[in-house]
Amino acid sequence: MSHQVVPVKVYAAVFGALLALTITTVAVSKLDLGEYNFIAAMTIAVIKATLVVMFFMDVRHATSMTKLFVGAGLFWMAILLVFVLSDYLSRGWLPGLRWL
Amino acid sequence: MADSEATVAVHEPDLRHHFDDSAQQLDSSTLGMWVFLVTEVMFFGGMFGAYTVYRNMYPDAFASTSHFMNVTIGAINTGVLICSSFTMVLAVRSAQLGQKKAIIAFLVLTLILGCVFLSLKYVEYHEKWVDHHIPGPSFQYQDPRYVHQAQILFFLYFAMTGMHAIHMIVGAGLLITLIVMAARNRFSSAWYTPVEMIGLYWHFVDIVWIFLFPLLYLIGHTK
Amino acid sequence: MSTTLPFAQTETRSNYLNVDYGWKSWLFTTDHKRIALLYLFSITAFFFVGGAFAVGMRLNLLTPEGLFAHDTYNKLFTMHGIIMVFFFLVPSIPATLGNFLVPIMIGARDLAFPRINLLSWYLYIIGGVIALTAVVQGGVDTGWTFYAPFSSTYSNTHVILTAIGVFVSGFSSILTGLNFIVTIHTMRAPGMTWGRLPLFVWGHYATSLIQVLGTPVIAITLVLLGLERILHAGIFDPAVGGDPVLFQHLFWFYSHPAVYIMILPGMAVISEIIACFSRKSIFGYTFVAISSIAIAVLGFLVWGHHLFVAGQSMYASMVFSFLSFLVAIPSAIKVFNWTATMYKGSVSYETPMLYAFGFIGLFTIGGLTGLFLATMAIDVHVTDTYFVIAHFHYVMVGGMVMAYLGGIHFWFPKISGRMYPEGWAKFAALIVFVGFNLTFFPQFILGYQGMPRRYAHYPPEFQVLNVMSTAGASILAVGYLIPMIYLAWAWRNGPKAPQNPWNAKGLEWEQSPTPPPTFNFDHQPVVTEPAYNYSGEEQEVELGRQ
Numbered sequence: 001m002s003h004q005v006v007p008v009k010v011y012a013a014v015f016g017a018l019l020a021l022t023i024t025t026v027a028v029s030k031l032d033l034g035e036y037n038f039i040a041a042m043t044i045a046v047i048k049a050t051l052v053v054m055f056f057m058d059v060r061h062a063t064s065m066t067k068l069f070v071g072a073g074l075f076w077m078a079i080l081l082v083f084v085l086s087d088y089l090s091r092g093w094l095p096g097l098r099w100l
Numbered sequence: 101m102a103d104s105e106a107t108v109a110v111h112e113p114d115l116r117h118h119f120d121d122s123a124q125q126l127d128s129s130t131l132g133m134w135v136f137l138v139t140e141v142m143f144f145g146g147m148f149g150a151y152t153v154y155r156n157m158y159p160d161a162f163a164s165t166s167h168f169m170n171v172t173i174g175a176i177n178t179g180v181l182i183c184s185s186f187t188m189v190l191a192v193r194s195a196q197l198g199q200k201k202a203i204i205a206f207l208v209l210t211l212i213l214g215c216v217f218l219s220l221k222y223v224e225y226h227e228k229w230v231d232h233h234i235p236g237p238s239f240q241y242q243d244p245r246y247v248h249q250a251q252i253l254f255f256l257y258f259a260m261t262g263m264h265a266i267h268m269i270v271g272a273g274l275l276i277t278l279i280v281m282a283a284r285n286r287f288s289s290a291w292y293t294p295v296e297m298i299g300l301y302w303h304f305v306d307i308v309w310i311f312l313f314p315l316l317y318l319i320g321h322t323k
Numbered sequence: 324m325s326t327t328l329p330f331a332q333t334e335t336r337s338n339y340l341n342v343d344y345g346w347k348s349w350l351f352t353t354d355h356k357r358i359a360l361l362y363l364f365s366i367t368a369f370f371f372v373g374g375a376f377a378v379g380m381r382l383n384l385l386t387p388e389g390l391f392a393h394d395t396y397n398k399l400f401t402m403h404g405i406i407m408v409f410f411f412l413v414p415s416i417p418a419t420l421g422n423f424l425v426p427i428m429i430g431a432r433d434l435a436f437p438r439i440n441l442l443s444w445y446l447y448i449i450g451g452v453i454a455l456t457a458v459v460q461g462g463v464d465t466g467w468t469f470y471a472p473f474s475s476t477y478s479n480t481h482v483i484l485t486a487i488g489v490f491v492s493g494f495s496s497i498l499t500g501l502n503f504i505v506t507i508h509t510m511r512a513p514g515m516t517w518g519r520l521p522l523f524v525w526g527h528y529a530t531s532l533i534q535v536l537g538t539p540v541i542a543i544t545l546v547l548l549g550l551e552r553i554l555h556a557g558i559f560d561p562a563v564g565g566d567p568v569l570f571q572h573l574f575w576f577y578s579h580p581a582v583y584i585m586i587l588p589g590m591a592v593i594s595e596i597i598a599c600f601s602r603k604s605i606f607g608y609t610f611v612a613i614s615s616i617a618i619a620v621l622g623f624l625v626w627g628h629h630l631f632v633a634g635q636s637m638y639a640s641m642v643f644s645f646l647s648f649l650v651a652i653p654s655a656i657k658v659f660n661w662t663a664t665m666y667k668g669s670v671s672y673e674t675p676m677l678y679a680f681g682f683i684g685l686f687t688i689g690g691l692t693g694l695f696l697a698t699m700a701i702d703v704h705v706t707d708t709y710f711v712i713a714h715f716h717y718v719m720v721g722g723m724v725m726a727y728l729g730g731i732h733f734w735f736p737k738i739s740g741r742m743y744p745e746g747w748a749k750f751a752a753l754i755v756f757v758g759f760n761l762t763f764f765p766q767f768i769l770g771y772q773g774m775p776r777r778y779a780h781y782p783p784e785f786q787v788l789n790v791m792s793t794a795g796a797s798i799l800a801v802g803y804l805i806p807m808i809y810l811a812w813a814w815r816n817g818p819k820a821p822q823n824p825w826n827a828k829g830l831e832w833e834q835s836p837t838p839p840p841t842f843n844f845d846h847q848p849v850v851t852e853p854a855y856n857y858s859g860e861e862q863e864v865e866l867g868r869q
Contacts, residue, residue: 005193005196005197006193008190008193011186011189011190011193012186014186015182015183015185015186018182018185019179019182022175022178022179022182025313025314025318026171026175026318029171029314029318029319037318037319038319041314041315041318041319042314044314045310045311045313045314048310049307049310049311052185052303052306052307052310053303053307055189056185056186056188056189056299056303057299057300057303057304062130063127065131065508066130066131066134069131069134069135069138070134070138072138072536073137073138073141073142073536074141076138076141076142076145076536076623077141077142077145077148079623079624080142080145080146080149080540080576081145081148081149081152083624083626083627083639083642084149084152084153084569084572084573084576085152085153085156086636086638086639086642087568087572087627087630087635087636087639088153088156088157088636089156089636090636090637090638090639091636092636093636093637093638094636094637094638097637117432117842118431118432118433118434118435118437118510118842119510124509124510127508127509128435128436128505128506128509128510131504131505131508131509132435132436132501132502132505135501135504135505135535136501138535138536139497139501139535139536139538139539140539142536142537142539142540143539143540143542143543144543145539145540146539146540146542146543146544146547146573146576147543147547149572149573150547150558150569150573153566153569154558154566157566158564235554235555235556236553236554236555236556237555239556248557248563248564249564251556251557251563251564252556252557252558252563252564252565254556255550255551255554255556255557255558256558259546259547259550263543263546
């Protein structure tokens with residue numbers, strides 16, 4: 001926005017962190033952690049995305065309305081994923097009716 | 101009152117007539133771009149949803165397909181996009197400071213990095229073509245247990261990375277537009293809104309890849 | 324206050340209609356009011372195309388053995404649904420009345436993105452032309468719901484072409500919603516706080532949220548459907564490992580909120596009409612405003628009620644059923660508040676108010692039957708029967724289309740600068756009401772008795788009710804044609820309208836000339852009173868003039 005100019009150092013630090021996290025996620029993927037591979041990879045991805053959103057897209061300085069819309073977008077995608085998955089994951093719970 | 105507003109409107113650069121002042125115009129542009137990005141989140145979200153369902157349904161088939169993903173290219177591409185986000189944000193910063201040459205330099209770098217990404221993507225797609233992993237009549241899969249499921253998963257792979265690549269190509273086009281505008285002195289520290297807005301778009305496309313990479317390339321790898 | 328400005332009644336001053344002439348001034352306009360009119364004409368055209376398919380259907384259903392080949396009938400109901408949903412109902416009020424009025428009601432000179440507004444109309448036209456091309460080439464027979472694997476694998480009709488048409492027009496919808504959201508946030512006049520916004524604006528804001536959040540999902544679903552049709556990878560085909568229910572999840576994630584895209588603007592219009600013709604502020608303004616947002620949000624959590632018999636898990640179905648009951652509450656709150664507004668109000672019976680009465684009654688019936696359908700135990704019996712068809716036609720046609728007609732009549736003077744003939748209008752409203760009920764009430768009975776939907780043939784015992792329904796449809800068609808005629812006549816020949824023929828509150832009536840100039844106002848409005856301040860007549864109102 002038309003406010004304070006962020007020093008290059010900050011952007012460079014975020015850039016470095018993003019590269020480091022990428023290397024980390026590739027390294028971790030080579031270890032066999034079972035279920036935790038997925039959790040680790042997603043956690044790192046969320047951290048990277050948060051860094052991009054907060055620093056590169058400058059949401060940390062944005063108005064509350066912008067933050068609300070960012071949150072709403074993520075929340076709505078979560079609605080889609082959670083409710084659809086809730087169908088697939090709860091199939092076969094009814095005793096006697098394996099397909100429902 | 102209306103007259104003095106009109107006078108102000110005439111003197112402020114790049115102010116469109118239906119806005120009262122530049123601040124209102126910038127607020128509108130920014131909110132507009134964010135609302136658009138929300139629509140993009142939902143657009144890709146549908147595919148992430150389909151992917152989640154099938155991964156949940158066919159974990160073993162999925163694990164088997166992940167061996168055919170080129171992690172090296174994927175990782176390099178991730179690095180390339182992160183670099184391009186860095187150069188993009190530096191371009192926006194240069195615009196804030198009114199540094200015309202720096203704007204153009206960083207935008208050109210961003211564009212080059214974007215093209216590197218797309219070229220590597222092409223190499224990857226070509227590999228898949230050679231392996232007969234492109235869904236359709238010529239699809240073949242090594243493990244007969246998982247032929248159908250693998251085809252679905254490769255379909256989603258191409259749908260998601262393909263849609264992402266289309267967004268990159270559009271982004272490249274937008275960058276070229278920005279470079280031309282910058283070269284023609286359209287931007288100043290008082291008005292550089294298009295640079296900022298397209299920057300937001302570019303970062304969004306980067307974020308989509310940040311999620312695509314682990315989901316498609318890294319998980320199920322060790323099985 | 325709301326005195327008639329003298330010059331509006333004498334010679335024609337410059338307004339958005341006469342400021343420029345020629346096709347270029349219309350096709351390249353960025354004036355939201357002209358774009359609204361462009362939409363009005365195109366949407367009306369699509370309404371009659373969709374209606375023509377309905378005529379074909381109802382003619383076929385006059386006899387048990389039908390008139391057309393089965394495949395043809397399948398195409399008729401599919402095209403009727405696609406055109407009515409995507410090319411009429413979804414854009415209708417927002418693109419016409421919303422486009423025209425939202426900027427004026429908030430005191431702005433235009434929408435935030437006028438060129439995107441024009442692009443939105445062009446995308447609508449392109450999408451519509453593509454869909455019509457598909458029709459001309461032989462149509463689609465999958466049902467407007469495009470269920471897989473029939474649509475993805477087995478149908479040999481023009482699915483992809485139609486899907487592209489819907490996809491393109493979906494972007495029109497997204498851009499309209501985006502424009503409204505940004506405009507309402509950033510371009511309100513001084514003093515126009517959120518708490519003073521007309522409920523018309525609140526309703527369109529809520530609608531825009533749905534458009535922006537939901538439409539992209541059907542867009543990607545259609546892309547996946549098209550790719551599947553070409554590649555046959557199996558994403559929705561159970562024969563090769565896909566899940567057709569996934570298609571339904573993705574499709575209804577948008578299409579259920581879509582019905583709220585269709586009804587919320589209708590409710591928004593009704594709020595304005597009832598306040599004006601009861602000469603009272605809307606009872607419970609805050610509740611009505613918040614209910615609009617609640618409908619938008621809750622509407623995204625209920626789509627599974629379309630999948631009760633599709634193979635969705637019992638537990639997910641129970642959750643969706645419960646949430647579907649919840650979403651009825653804000654709608655009910657609105658109906659109660661409108662009724663309470665009329666209580667001890669000074670009610671008059673001009674045409675817009677007649678349509679509003681029709682809306683309240685018919686929407687209530689439609690909404691209550693929705694609750695029947697949300698009840699799983701009942702839904703199992705009436706799903707995919709004419710009960711469902713009657714339900715959604717009550718809310719969409721008895722609700723939405725009546726609100727649309729009411730709104731068109733209410734704002735006709737503002738848009739055209741002329742009055743429509745009140746006698747003919749009241750007559751047409753009556754015909755519409757009678758025709759509508761005769762068409763669709765028998766369908767509740769038919770559905771309850773077991774007649775399935777989308778069937779070209781039916782057992783002879785259902786014929787009487789079907790004939791009644793077709794008879795009603797012909798009356799309804801007349802009811803729709805009459806306004807087309809007198810509104811077209813009145814546009815050129817009606818008596819010139821005063822600035823505020825209804826003596827209504829609101830910036831569009833009180834501070835914008837009739838018809839409005841290109842930038843809506845002669846002076847920047849400053850708002851100092853709440854919305855619908857009908858009882859505050861003695862209060863000094865600062866008009867922002869100096």
